[in-house]
Amino acid sequence: MSIPEIYKQWFLKLLLGPGDTMTFRKYRDEPLDLEGIDNIYIHVPFCRNKCPYCPYFKELYYEQQAGFFGDSLLREIELHTGWLNGKEIQSLYVGGGTPTLLNTYLIRAIDRLRVVCTLQNVAIETTPTEINNRVTVELGRMGCNLISLGVQDFNPKYLDFLGRKYTVADVFRAIDKLEQLHYRNFNIDLIFAMPGQTLEELDRTLQIAVDTGANQLTLYPLFTFPYSVTGLSRELSHVVMPDGKTRKQMYYHIRDTLTAKGYKQVSVWSFLKGNTLKYSSVTRDKYLGLGPSAGTYTGKQFLFNTFNITEYIPITIRGQIPGSYIMDVSPRLERLFWIYWRLYETKIPLNSYKTRFGSDFMKDYGKWIQIMEQLGYALRTEDQIELTKKGIHRIHLLQNHFALEYINRIWTASTMEHPPEEIRLSALH
Ligand SMILES: C[S@@+](CC[C@H](N)C(=O)[O-])C[C@H]1O[C@@H](n2cnc3c(N)ncnc32)[C@H](O)[C@@H]1O
Ligand code: SF4
Incomplete structure (x- = not known):
């Protein structure tokens, strides 16, 4: 097992609970909870x-x-x-x-x-x-x-x-x-x-x-x-x-x-540079994905569209959502996904967490922030947690490992001649 893989397993063990599976199953036209998407x-x-x-x-x-x-x-x-x-x-x-x-x-x-x-x-x-x-x-x-x-x-x-x-x-x-x-x-x-x-x-x-x-x-x-x-x-x-x-x-x-x-x-x-809106396609909170391979994230479900264009076309002619794999997102995972993308943005705004989840970030994750502060990875101000230069570099190595590994697993499974019933992203369960 590589060093990032050991870290990843360790993080997941500490952060996830028994019901928090990270498993995609084949999508079979089930309803999606799309209302909150913007x-x-x-x-x-x-x-x-x-x-x-x-x-x-x-x-x-x-x-x-x-x-x-x-x-x-x-x-x-x-x-x-x-x-x-x-x-x-x-x-x-x-x-x-x-x-x-x-x-x-x-x-x-x-x-x-x-x-x-x-x-x-x-x-x-x-x-x-x-x-x-x-x-x-x-x-x-x-x-x-x-x-x-x-x-x-x-x-x-x-x-x-x-x-x-x-x-x-x-x-x-x-x-x-x-x-x-x-x-x-x-x-x-x-x-x-x-x-x-x-x-x-x-x-x-x-x-x-x-x-x-x-x-x-x-x-x-x-x-x-x-x-x-x-x-x-x-x-x-x-x-x-x-x-x-x-x-x-x-x-x-x-x-x-x-x-x-x-x-x-x-x-x-x-x-x-300047006080303008950033260009960032990946850090949206909830989104609808259209087109082959696009992902949809509702906060409760994570769906991938089919990776096959010749399959995508007839599914849309039948008037169906062209989904291929779906994952249920537990409340704990929903918070972790949100934090993952804020770390990608290098800052966690404490008020946004409260608005989004109705609880106090430091109460929920304060002990992790203390460890990050001690390691010199993060600084805490009144309204946000900000990653330091060293922290950004370390976190990006870990995020890279996560992203490349996970995208690779989903991609490989989705493009197989006989795609599996399930794709397990975490080996914890
Ligand atoms: C999906 S591409 C679309 C942009 C457009 N098609 C183009 O190539 O100019 C978005 C960006 O991903 C980055 N990219 C693609 N493959 C990459 C790789 N293997 N490593 C690092 N960056 C990559 C490139 O900087 C690219 O501009
Ligand atoms: S192959 Fe990838 S990097 Fe090249 S033009 Fe297409 S999307 Fe852009």
């Missing part, structure tokens, strides 16, 4: 190229299949118009894949949602090769006010390593076009800790990213998922990834550089 996520599972390192669910883009998907997405929305009617939805995030490939369908989907409910913010992610005048107009038409561009690096050497099919000049052209939009936040995604990357190279990319004037910079270390080509390909399997010490040094460098330039850390990976 966020929506749409997953668009198509890209023009499959980047070798990318673990997200997507297929190569073919216009006809994408059209079938678009029609199914519109049908899936219709399944929810009843309970969505008159609701105020805080955010609609459209991710992928490359969502902007499906703009004509997204315009129809968003128009339909706007008839039924209020969308406070519409967020979309895209990639430099997709941005042109037409797409920019379409993004404006959709009312996208949070935009994330996957740049990955400003160094041609690493764009090439990552299999990205554009030049640095293309990136600047895309940024110039996106600047024409009236957005509240423009985020740039970058990847660091690539094989052979030096601190100087990272620093140069960081400086260029800062100079673009983007409101938010999100920097992920290169993850190697076993099911992405990075994990499998023979060509890349002998590539030596930077060791833990180098990754930590790079991470600290990013944090120190960006905080010195006036950015505030808003999640383990993201840094925001």
Whole structure:
């Protein structure tokens, strides 16, 4: 058993009780408790190229299949118009894949949602090769006010390593076009800790990213998922990834550089400048997920849609929710999920916990916070628990382990020819 695995088992033993199983079972059309949801996520599972390192669910883009998907997405929305009617939805995030490939369908989907409910913010992610005048107009038409561009690096050497099919000049052209939009936040995604990357190279990319004037910079270390080509390909399997010490040094460098330039850390990976809304697709509290592989979290249930596009289409034609696996979430787990995402945001606001769960955070988890304070991982102020630089780094290692392990288990099971009846995420029961 690896060290993070030992830690994980230890944490789970201490934090969970006998009834808190973390087991997904096959979804069989049972009712969902959707009323409290105020966020929506749409997953668009198509890209023009499959980047070798990318673990997200997507297929190569073919216009006809994408059209079938678009029609199914519109049908899936219709399944929810009843309970969505008159609701105020805080955010609609459209991710992928490359969502902007499906703009004509997204315009129809968003128009339909706007008839039924209020969308406070519409967020979309895209990639430099997709941005042109037409797409920019379409993004404006959709009312996208949070935009994330996957740049990955400003160094041609690493764009090439990552299999990205554009030049640095293309990136600047895309940024110039996106600047024409009236957005509240423009985020740039970058990847660091690539094989052979030096601190100087990272620093140069960081400086260029800062100079673009983007409101938010999100920097992920290169993850190697076993099911992405990075994990499998023979060509890349002998590539030596930077060791833990180098990754930590790079991470600290990013944090120190960006905080010195006036950015505030808003999640383990993201840094925001100015007083604007952050771009964050994963930290919503309760959300409805639409499209293949999308997750829905109601606070009481956690559902994954099917990972199979050819299965997704007929299910929506039958007028059913395209769920594949569901997990019941016990009240204790619901709190832990909430805390997990606040730790990801690097802060736990004590009042929000009280509003959400009706009890006092320090009463419920005070002894854990004391241990974290003693280890130098957290600082307590009157209204929040804030992770320190050391704490953020340690917690992110643990969260990475959790996320990669769990996503990998769900993904592997969901894409099997004969998917199992159950997927157990925790070995405790
Ligand atoms: C789902 S992708 C969508 C963005 C868009 N399709 C693009 O590629 O520009 C969102 C982000 O995940 C990050 N990402 C994808 N695979 C990764 C990996 N293996 N390690 C670290 N970050 C990764 C990239 O920074 C990417 O911009
Ligand atoms: S990184 Fe973006 S463009 Fe590349 S395969 Fe993943 S989702 Fe598609």
